[in-house]
Amino acid sequence: MTDTHCPYCSLQCGMTLRVGSSLASSGQAGSSRSRRLEVRERDFPVNEGALCRKGWTATGLRGHRERLTTPLLRDRATGELRAASWDEALDVVATRLRTLQEAHGPDTVAVFGGGGLTNEKAYLLGKLARVALRTSRIDYNGRWCMSSAASAANQALGIDRGLPFPLADIERTDVLVLVGSNLAETMPPAARHLDRLRERGGHVVVIDPRRTATAARADTVLQPVPGTDLALALGVLHLLDAAGAVDEEYVASRTTGFAAVRRTAAAWWPERVERVTGVSAGELRALAGLLAGAGTVTVLTARGAEQHSQGTATVLGWLNVALALGMPGKAHAGYGCLTGQGNGQGGREHGQKSDQLPGYRMIDDPAAREHVARVWGVDPESIPGKGLSAYELLESLGTGSRALLVFGSNIVVSAPNATRVTERLAALDLLVVADIVLSETAAMADVVLPVTQWAEESGTMTNLEGRVILRERAVTPPDGVRSDLDVYAGLASRLGSTAAFPTDPEEAFAELRLASAGGRADYAGITYDRIRAEDGVFWPCPAEDHPGTPRMFADSFATPDGRARFVDVEHAGAAEQPDADYPVHLTTGRVLAQYQSGAQTRRVRDLPDDGPFVELHPMLAARIGARDGEPVMVTTRRGSLRAPARIVDTIRPDTIFVPFHWVGANRLTNDALDPSSRMPEFKVCAAEVGLDTPS
Numbered sequence: 001m002t003d004t005h006c007p008y009c010s011l012q013c014g015m016t017l018r019v020g021s022s023l024a025s026s027g028q029a030g031s032s033r034s035r036r037l038e039v040r041e042r043d044f045p046v047n048e049g050a051l052c053r054k055g056w057t058a059t060g061l062r063g064h065r066e067r068l069t070t071p072l073l074r075d076r077a078t079g080e081l082r083a084a085s086w087d088e089a090l091d092v093v094a095t096r097l098r099t100l101q102e103a104h105g106p107d108t109v110a111v112f113g114g115g116g117l118t119n120e121k122a123y124l125l126g127k128l129a130r131v132a133l134r135t136s137r138i139d140y141n142g143r144w145c146m147s148s149a150a151s152a153a154n155q156a157l158g159i160d161r162g163l164p165f166p167l168a169d170i171e172r173t174d175v176l177v178l179v180g181s182n183l184a185e186t187m188p189p190a191a192r193h194l195d196r197l198r199e200r201g202g203h204v205v206v207i208d209p210r211r212t213a214t215a216a217r218a219d220t221v222l223q224p225v226p227g228t229d230l231a232l233a234l235g236v237l238h239l240l241d242a243a244g245a246v247d248e249e250y251v252a253s254r255t256t257g258f259a260a261v262r263r264t265a266a267a268w269w270p271e272r273v274e275r276v277t278g279v280s281a282g283e284l285r286a287l288a289g290l291l292a293g294a295g296t297v298t299v300l301t302a303r304g305a306e307q308h309s310q311g312t313a314t315v316l317g318w319l320n321v322a323l324a325l326g327m328p329g330k331a332h333a334g335y336g337c338l339t340g341q342g343n344g345q346g347g348r349e350h351g352q353k354s355d356q357l358p359g360y361r362m363i364d365d366p367a368a369r370e371h372v373a374r375v376w377g378v379d380p381e382s383i384p385g386k387g388l389s390a391y392e393l394l395e396s397l398g399t400g401s402r403a404l405l406v407f408g409s410n411i412v413v414s415a416p417n418a419t420r421v422t423e424r425l426a427a428l429d430l431l432v433v434a435d436i437v438l439s440e441t442a443a444m445a446d447v448v449l450p451v452t453q454w455a456e457e458s459g460t461m462t463n464l465e466g467r468v469i470l471r472e473r474a475v476t477p478p479d480g481v482r483s484d485l486d487v488y489a490g491l492a493s494r495l496g497s498t499a500a501f502p503t504d505p506e507e508a509f510a511e512l513r514l515a516s517a518g519g520r521a522d523y524a525g526i527t528y529d530r531i532r533a534e535d536g537v538f539w540p541c542p543a544e545d546h547p548g549t550p551r552m553f554a555d556s557f558a559t560p561d562g563r564a565r566f567v568d569v570e571h572a573g574a575a576e577q578p579d580a581d582y583p584v585h586l587t588t589g590r591v592l593a594q595y596q597s598g599a600q601t602r603r604v605r606d607l608p609d610d611g612p613f614v615e616l617h618p619m620l621a622a623r624i625g626a627r628d629g630e631p632v633m634v635t636t637r638r639g640s641l642r643a644p645a646r647i648v649d650t651i652r653p654d655t656i657f658v659p660f661h662w663v664g665a666n667r668l669t670n671d672a673l674d675p676s677s678r679m680p681e682f683k684v685c686a687a688e689v690g691l692d693t694p695s
């Protein structure tokens, strides 16, 4: 029996894996083929034994017939992928990378990581890029997850830890405001906190253009026009100020910058907010009255608020509301972000972002470069500077960078404006993808490297609360499969790097601890043994005798003067507004049974794989003549998608919804970027929907 954690979302639910002795079905690969792996419940504080159906079926991908167990090389003559040895594959990659860099410079090689990689892998991937490849071009898919919330929290609170308190704290808040979160579907075990909060008389507010499964568990549901959450926040602040509900003492003693924010909010009277958001002035007044009368308020944002060209400003708008009410730092109150990917939090702390070094240090900070260079044993001057954000990096492929290494990401499905991104991938001289199956992105690669999956190796993850947990190895990987850590080490040595690239996860973590020491995300005091003994340790944890930090900001914020910053933000709206050609809003999101690009969950037999659908309101369906279950065509300025209509009265009549777990949804989405976080505007664009009639 091995105590570990789910392979999927940022809740990182605890579970126990039991390795059985019975023979498994045919098709399982490698030395573990005779062992059946079963999921058992485990009492971990985050999920208290509960799992969603993705967690219960998490072993379904093990031994899958599509599991890759040998490296693949694209034959230049036939254009087909053929089996190769590890030595041949790594030699080919290293030789071609070196040749390209000699001809075009270090930045001709780009690296793309993932928010599902363990902390050890994320850390060493950043080191591989900057030390062995000497490229500045590294970023990862977490840029498309929570980067707007990270940018906002860094500005306002001085640090970004998704939740600066344990998730269970939300049960004890008086009013919980969920802005753009459908946690009842994306992380179902978390929904019990909503039920308990309501049982003890608390109030749940859900703000979402769709009346989701989460909305069904709420007391108040507001359905604004997609892309107008910031106007709503400004309207709430306007009413709180007018009612004298601003906590003036807190604002004076613990914050700066409120005067400008107050002036901006003064122009957002309820009728103006109603015109922009579609939320009535009465609903707005009721929400403001609820917040004004509450002893404790917690505001949580998720992708619905964040994945916008104004995502950072939108989160700042809601942070301003929380600060005006005097909540951040107070018990059972404050602001937090519900990170999405399994290691969405840790993945952004250890240096796989284009502008950051390990420990959440900024790459242009000389002291940070000095510290990390010392750990890496290199000259600080040799560490490249800031690179390009994820989408900008992909846009540069074929011209700026001619080779791309991808670890833990399925870009073809998950990138915005995916047709354009796929064209850029096709323009590369060399695409290398490390994955467990032939994902849509791996299928385009020149070299495919089969790597270990969850349960086949140990490694730490950092969940949405900043709790560092340990996924333990429970089974032996199939023959022919290697860890990403082995791939990094194999490439680094072939590239002539003498720097250390540990292949043992605990050894890698020991180096990560040194690199993070003294940084904002300080892991120096966290060890594998402590994590096992304490079932997770919260960062910052600067020493082994430090208890870790479950709750932050009680006395001061992480800014130089210890005060939180109000940041003056103004609503501008989505980059693309409906017009005569594209008259409705398109928004995208998730469904319960699938995870991210679906590369894993679409292959799990016990999870329904219904393919994409188009959710639309009966009024819109009647206008275009659509019938439930029959195909409709969605078109935007970037592409089209044909999918069955799902007619529901829970969505705004001016909005349609498409889940993004399959190829298609992101061919429609807009690549307009947030100026601060560089988050693409996944959550809203202008679209046309009509019957899929043969021409």
Ligand code: SF4
Binding pocket: 006, 007, 008, 009, 010, 011, 012, 013, 047, 050, 051, 052, 053, 054, 055, 056, 186, 187, 188, 189
């Ligand atoms: Fe896994 Fe997330 Fe489901 Fe928990 S909620 S079982 S972590 S997918």
